[in-house]
Each structure stands twice: as structure tokens, then as C-alpha cells.
Amino acid sequence: MSNPLLEPFEAPFETAPFDQIKPEHFLPAIKKSIEIAKAEIAAITQNEEAPTFANTIEALERGGRLSGIVAGVFFNLNSAETNDKIQKLAREISPLLTEYHNDILLDEKLFEKIKTVYEQKSQYDLTPEAATLLEKTYKSFVRNGAGLNDEDKTKLREIDKKMSQLSLEFGEHLLKETNEYMMVLEDEAELEGMPESSKEAAAALAEEKGKKGAWVVTLDYPSYVPFMTYCSNRARREELYKVFASRGYKGDANDNREIVKQIVQLRQQRANLLGYKTHAHFVLEERMAESPVKVTDFLKELLDYSKPVAKKDVEEVTAYAKKLDGIEKLERWDFAYYSEKLKKEKYAIDDELLKPYFKLENVIDGVFEVAQILYGISFKENKDIPVYHKDVKAYEVLDAAGKHKAVFYADFFPRAGKRAGAWMTSYRGQFKEDGKNVRPHVSIVCNFTKPTATKPSLLTFNEVTTLFHEFGHALHGMLAEGVYSSLSGTHVYWDFVELPSQIMENWAYEKECLDLFARHYETGEKIPEDLITRIKDSANFMEGYQTLRQLSFGLLDMGWHGTDTSAIDDVYAYEKELIKETELFPEVPGMLSSTAFAHIFQGGYSSGYYSYKWAEVLDADAFEYFKEKGIFNKEVSDLFQKHVLSAGGSEHPMELYKRFRGKEPSPKALLKRAGLISE
Template identity: 60%
Template structure:
């Protein structure tokens, strides 16, 4: 079989040849690439020369390039444009890849060579990046069982393989539950309160599903959120909310509760083999936060600041409901609806007022212009790069002087093959080899309000900030200037990775930035100053409530993964466990049948286990860092250059606190976040 995955990509910038790749190409390519990678490792371990940084650490870093390329394509497709065949391949490949990874990290001969270099690192005169690669690689061997006895090594491998399968199944169940649900409306009066854009989109969805003349709402954010915030029909809001919050919690073949118990148990067992008390202890050893105690203290402090104000916000909404003459008890499916109504009353602003100024193409252009003003890079659409779906647009990124920087894939609208949410990913990280700088292939994948016949895609302000957020991640990946892909771009400590994304959101609130792109899609009129002032004034609206929600999710995450071995084995009831973990943040009574855990992909099928706190942790960093831009000017070249040189281009080549201090001149302070969030 002629397999495009096994050839050198004869495409512009060596991008993946999506137009030639079929699902049946993956397994043969993975098997061949593993064989090739094993030979490269064998070449390292069988050499007669003494171990050096170059012949061992660098050689290992560059081994398995083809395998990395093939698997990045497979798993990115499994998130952005999957189908049953791709899911089957991912299920088949995951345990094989886990086994291969275990074979590498538990290769005694390879570990001996790495250890020999590590033991003489003080005499080697390595630079910061080389020392980080050596330390990180040595630790990775230890953390992946290289020092275990043969019996424990075998069990470690078995657990790793099983966990990779469970994580995939968890995500597939959530995606299937999301795709299968439809709220079909036949009576036009049930659309009362909904904006025209939501009604049009629901009609288009119905038409696409063969239900002409009706309206279909789904659990995808661009459909779900407008209904929950604007739909007057309370019983339908309740129905939609319960459907959303009961994903993979129906005691059927897609139920994730048993999978959660098994994942928690196996992660605990895996790290106990290495001598850790809990999975969180294992994870946080390689984070800025360093320990469960420090994370817990951080979350407790935030909760103490935010909870009283959040309770006031809930009480204010309850009073507002009574003021409107509604005697019903405020329920979770009412929160978004009445919160939006009060926001309109207080600030005379809502999504529908702002949407006309946020045409997707204009917002993307604004993102590009902001990046150019800050970092001297330009974006040019290119149409000869193969894509995996017609929705995807590609751009060449170059410096203002014409030097190639990266390729950027933009994929912005929901579809059945795409999981929910928004993320940045790469098909190739930046690295240097044999004197050549291999530039990255970077992708943003989102689920924004799509266009419809005769109507462009007009974003909510929240979607605007999401685009800036994910593009901040993309800049981190694009602007890498390291030698090693494993340390380049966004390959940093997990609680540092959100700084480049979250800081970029701040520009959305500044008139100087908004004037670059926020113009009425019909008249071309720039967004009025009064609207910008209303955006800013409303930016702290229910921020305490939002903070408590984030803390509640972080507590749930830490609750599962701070368990010791015995506790992890004894989770009898996932719903009961979740209730206890989130109890300190309780603002509403539990809704029967709903559960966060069964759809919490961040920690059970993503990389955020013991790391969900990092969103708030990084907010401290981003608020503190942006305060310097505010002081000097949001497009100040000197500050931007410093942020680029000390943060964006450095990746994970040094400890993040050292990078941050080099940029800011000191460690971060929480005051800027509390002030921005209105929590002081």
C-alpha cells in the first residue's frame, strides 16, 4: 500500500498531506515508525563510545520523529474531525504507543547512559537549555519506572496501557452524548426571547438534520448558551440544562462513572509504585505550584476572597427575579437567563448589541494585527496547503522582514466530528537540527457561532476573548526559538502554559485594540466608545460567581487526585464524591441526575489531572504581567519584545519562575488579579 504518512511530505512547508491520508494508513505507518524509532534507540544503546550529552541526550531527543508526526496527525484528527474509523484506529494505536513509550523509559541500557551523563552534569558546562533537557529526561526515566523491579515495571506498563484506553473511551462517550442530543421545537412560541441569530441557526440545524420547518437546539456551545441565556420557556431551559449536565451519566453503555473510578484507582496505583502518596504529589512535583498544600492554600485563599461576593451576586439575582414578579425558586437553569437580563438592565449591553461589531473574519484580522504590532509578524492566507476539512483555513506566518515563522491552521465552527471546546495544538513543534530551524505547524480549533445563508459568523464577546485566548497559545508555539522540540513553544510547566493565552485576552477590553477590528459588519462603523466602556464596566459582572465555579472544578480535580492509595480504591459513589469535593463552593442545590465528573474531559481525557487550578494560577501571572503593558502602553514595543524574548520564545528551556522574573523584574503578585476581578 502506498502510504503517504511514511513518505517525506511533498507539500508546502512539509505540512501533513491531508488530501491523501486515509484512516487505513495509520496503523501500518505507526507500526513502521515504531520499528524505525526502536532502531534509533538501539543505535544509541549499542554504540561503544562513552555516553555524552550529544550521543545520548540529543540523539534520544531526535529519535522517533516520524512516529511523532504520524501520531500528532492521528490524535489531532480524533479531536477535530473524527469518525468511527478514526476512533477505532485511536483505540487500537493507544495501547501499542503506551507500550512503546514504556519500553523506552524502562530501557535499562538507555537509562544507564542517561544516568552516566546526568551524574557528570556539573563538569559538562551545559547551557540552560541543555541542562533542562538532561534533567527533564533523567527525571522522566525515574517517573516512568526505570528504577522499578521487573515485577513492578510490568505492572506499570500494564496500567499505562489501560489508562490510555480508558481516557479515549471517556472522551468518545462525551462526544457521542453531545452529538446525539436534540431539542426539537415545533411551536414558534417556544422560541420566545431568543435572538434572531440563534433562531436562524436552529432552523439551519433542523434543515441539515432533515427536519425542515422546525428548530433544533443542541449541546454545542453556540446553540446551548444562547438558549440558556435568552429562552423564555423555563421548562425547555430545564430540559436543555439537564441534558447538558447529565452527559455520560445515564447508567448505560456510555456511562463514565465506572471509567472514572478505574482511572482514579489506576493513576493512584501507578504512582504508588514510584513511591508517591498521591497522583497529585506526582504531578505537582513538575509544576510551579510544587505541592498539593500550596495548591490547596491558593484555592482556599481565592475561595475566601470570592465566595462572600458570589453569595451576594446570587442573592441579587434572587431579588431581581422577585422584582420581576416571578415567585419560583431560582434554579441552575435560571441562572444564565436572569443573569443576562440583569446585566442588560445594569449595563445596557448584551451579546446581540455587540455581535454586529464582531464578524469572525474581522476579529481574526484584529488578532493578526495585534500580533503584528506586538511581535512584528504577519499572516498571509495560503490556499495550497492540504486541510482535513473545508472549514479549515491556512496562513503562512512570517516576520515583517519576510522570514518564515510558522504555518497556522484556523478551524472555528462546530460539527459532529469535532469535540466541544476550544484548543491549540501542533502538528510539528519548533526545533533546530543539523543547522536547520524547523518551524512549527500550529492549529487553533474552536466551536464558534457559524455563518448561515446570507448571514456572516457574528461572535459573542465571550467568543472574541476565546479566540484571543487560543491565539495566545498559538503565539507561544509559533515564536519558539529553541533547539529541542520537547522544550519548545507551549511545552512548559502546565501551570505556566496558560499565561501566554490568558494575557492576550486583556487586549479585547482596550479601545486601542478594539478599534483595529470591531466595526459594524454592515456599516463599517467602529464600535462606539460607550460600548467599550460598557464592556469594561461589565467585565467584573458576576466575576466572583465565575471564580467560585473555577475553584469548584479545581477542588473536584484535586479531590480525585489527592487521594492516597487506599482512598482511591474506595470511591464507591462518584456522585457522592463529587458532592463532597465541591461542597465548599455550593451556591445552588444539587440537581438530580446531573454530574460534572462524567463529562470532565480536562482531567479524565485531557492533560489537566491535578492541574485544573492552573487556569486561576495563570490568571495571577497574566494580570500581573498585563499591568506592565497597561503602565507602558498595550502595544509598547519594549515590553512586547521583553515578553517575546523572556516568555514566548523560551518555551520550557528554563524554570518558568526564572523566565517570569526576568520579564517582570520580580515574582508575580495576586493584587492585580483581585483588582481586575473586582474582588479587592
């Protein structure tokens, strides 16, 4: 059987041939690509010449490229367009890849050669990027068990194998529970308060699920969030909230409690085996934050500033709910509903007022225009590039001279095979080799409100900032100019990776930017200036509460990974203890975050959730520089492109940041922007 994954990709720009790939191609392609990669490693270890930077470090960097591409296509589809076949394959493929990576990292001959080069590094005249590659390569082997004895290496392999399986199971349970649930409403009165567009979407969803004539609400964000925000039916809000907030914690086949315990205990064992106190100590050694103490101090400092403001936020909403509807005790399922009503009363603004100005296609054009003004790149849809689902669009990205820069995929709507949330990923990274600059293939995946029979996809302002956020990550990938793919684009310290994404959100609040694209989808009228003023005025509405919520996730993550968790039995009791300082509502038994916390148990954020707040410090400080000079100032955008977006992980992020900004970042810019301090 010919296998498109093992043939040269003939599609435009060597993009993945999604139109030819079938599930049955993956396992043989993974096995064959691992075989090829092992032969490439053997060529390094069996080379009788003395180890050098070129024949060892650079050769290793080039090795395994095919397996990386095949695995990238597979796991991206497992997140964005999965099915039972793909999930079954993931359970077979994941251990194979774990085993293969361990074979490399635990190869004694290979490590000896790397160690020799590392110990002789003073003899080489290395560029800063090459020196970073050598340091990173050596450390990754040491940090993954190269120095262990044979018995401990076997233990490490077993742990890694189990962890990869458990992580897959965690995600499968979450997706299954999300897909299986639907709230069917037979009476339109039960949707009172819902905007017409949301009702229409609920009716379309009902038809799709064979419940014609009814309305269906699911746990997907575009369905869940509007219901919790606008539906006046308190009992139904409570019902939906309790199902959502107990995902993975219902004592059924999708329960994730045991998986959570096993994952954290295996991470703890792995860290101990490698000589680290906890998983967080292991992870943070390679982060800007450096240690669990520093992260916890950082989170607690923000907690000190935000908690008094958050308390006032909740008190204000509580008083408002009592005045409006006689609610004596504000519950968690009331907060979004009454805070939205209060926001509308205070600022004469809400999502329904704004959505007509944020037609998805216009927002995409807007973000493309921002990229063109700042970085000189343009986007052209190319229908010859194969895509993996009819909703996905592919674009060719061109530089200012009209030369090919990247391929960009955009995938915006929820579906059964796609996990919740929004993310950026890539199918091919950027690197330079043999005089050729190999350009990247980058994708952003979101879950926005779908068009209906009568309306296009109209985004909430939160969805607009999400699109800008993910596009910021995409720019980091598309504008990469590294020599080595493992240091290129988003391959940076985890607590630096959110800077390019979070800084992009700032433009969405600026008149100069909104004037480029925010037009009423029916009349073409520009967004009125007073609405932009209200967006800015309301930007910090409930910011104390939102900050506290983010900090609770950061503290939860550090609690699971920064202390010895081997004796923990009760996931619920442990979580409640960890986040008690951030709780402002009465406890609702049966509600749990950990069992649905995909970022840390399925994604790569374990011991790294704090990085959202850490990067906010960087992005507030960096955007202050843009504001000083002008948000479209070419001098500042050139500096940001050169030292942040194009530089990738070529050097330590603080050095790159200081080159852009001229100084270290100050948390004051964030606290000021968030309204947590006055000046």
C-alpha cells in the first residue's frame, strides 16, 4: 500500500496531503519513520570520527524529522478532528513514540558523544544560537535520564509510557463527557433572556442532534457561555453549571480522579528518579521563573493585590442581584448572569450590542491588516492547499516583497471531533539548512459561534481577543528566522511563549486598530467612537474577580506539582485546600476543577499555568512601549519582530526581552492596566 505520509509531499509548499491521508496510514508511517530516525541516530553513534558540534549536535538536530512531521499531523488531528479510530490509534502510537524518544535520550553512546562536545565547547567558535542548542541538547539528555543506571532507566521508560497513556485517557474522558451531554428545552420560555442569535444557534443544534422543534444547549463554550450569561432561568443555569463544573467527577466511566492521582504521582516519581524534589522543581529549572518558590511568591503577590478588589466585585454583583431580583444568596451560577446585566447598566455595553460589529470574516481581515502594518506580511487564501475539514481555510503568507513566508491554516468552529478551547499549533517548523530557509506551516484552532441560517458568525468581544491571542502565537511561528527548528518560533521557555499572543490582545482595545475592521455586518457602519470608549472603560470590569480565578488555577497547578503528592487520596479535599484563599463563594459539593483541567493533565502546562500571568507582566510592559511611540510604530514593531518573534529560543528570553525593551519588565504596568493599583 502506498502511504502519502511516507512519500514527498507534493501539495503546494510541501503541505500535508490531508485529502489523501486515511487513519490506516498513520501506524505504518509512524513505525517506518521511527525506523528511519533510528538509522539516523545509528549513523551518529557509529561514526568513528571524533565527536564535533557538526557531526553530533547538528546531526542529531536534523535526525527524526520525518517522524516529527508524521506525529505532528496525527496528534493535531487527534485534537482538532478526531474519531474513535484516531483515538484507538493514539493509544497504540503514543507508547511507540515515547519508547522511541526514550531510546534516543537513554542511548549511552550518543550521550557520551554529546558530553564530549559539551565539555569541549570552549574550543568551538559557536554563534549564540549554536551555543544555546548545545546547552539545550546536553541538558535535555541529563534531565531525561541519560546519567541513570540501567535499572533506573527501565523505571523511567515505564513511567513515561504510563504517563502518555493516562494523558490520552484524561482527554478522551473529557471529550466524551462533553459530547454526550445535552440539555433539551421543549419550551421557549425556558430560554428567556437569551439573545435571538443564541436561541437560533440552540435550535440549529437541536435539529443537528435530531431534536427538531426543541432547543439544545451543550457543554461546548459557544453554547454554554451564552446560556450562563443571558438565560434568566435560574434553575436551568444551576443545572447546566453543575454538569459543567463536575466534568470528570461523576463516578462514571469518564471519571478522571484516579487518572489525576496517577499522573501526579508518576510525575513525582519521575522527578525524584532524576534527582529533583518535585515535578515543578524539574520543570521550572528550564523556565524564566526558575523555582516553585519564585512562582508561588509571584502568584501570592498578585493575590494580595487582587483579592480585595475581587471581594468588592462579588459584593457589588451580590447587592445588584438582590436589588434587581431579590436574590438573597448569590451562587456561582448567578455570577456571569448578574455581572453581565450590571456591566450593561454601568457601561451601556454588552456582547449583543458589540457582536454585529465583529463578523468573523471582518475580524480575520482586521488581524491580517494589523500584521501587514506591523510586520509587512500579507495573506492570500489558497484553495489548492489540502485541508482536513471543510470548515478549515488555508492561506499563503507573503512578505513585503511578495515572497513566500509561511502557510497559515484557520479552523474556527466547534464540532464533535474537536476538543474545547483555542490553540495554535504547527505542521512544520521553520529552520535553515544547506542554504535554504524552510518556511513554517502554522495553524490556529478555535471554537467560535457558527453562522446560522440568517446570520453570519458574529463574535463576542471575548472571542475577538481570543482570535488576536492565537494569531499572536501564529505570528511567533510564521515570522521565525532560526537556524535550528528546535529553537525556532514558539520553541521558547514556556513562561515566555505567551508574550507574543497576549501582547496582540492589546490592539483589539485600540480605536486605531478597531477602525480597520469593526463594521456593522448589515449596514457597513464603522463601530461608533462611544462604543470603543465603553469597551475600554469596561475592560477592567470584574478584573479583580477574573484575576483571582486565574490565580486559583495557577495555585492549583503548583499544588499538584510543587509538593510531594504521593500520599494524596482525596482529589476533592486536596483541591479545596489548595484554592481556599481564592474562594469567594460558598462551597458547592461535587464541583471540581482538577478532573477537567486539560491544560495541565492533557496539554503541556503542568507547573506552567502561572505563565499566563507571568506573560501578562511582560505584555503589559511591552505594550506600554508601543503606546509611548504609537501602536503601529515601525521602529518598535521592528524591534519586537527582531528580538522576540523572529529570534525564537535562540537565547535566554530575558536577554531577548531586554534587547527589545532596553530594560527588565516591571509588574507595575500590569497592575496599573488591570486597575489593581492607581499609579
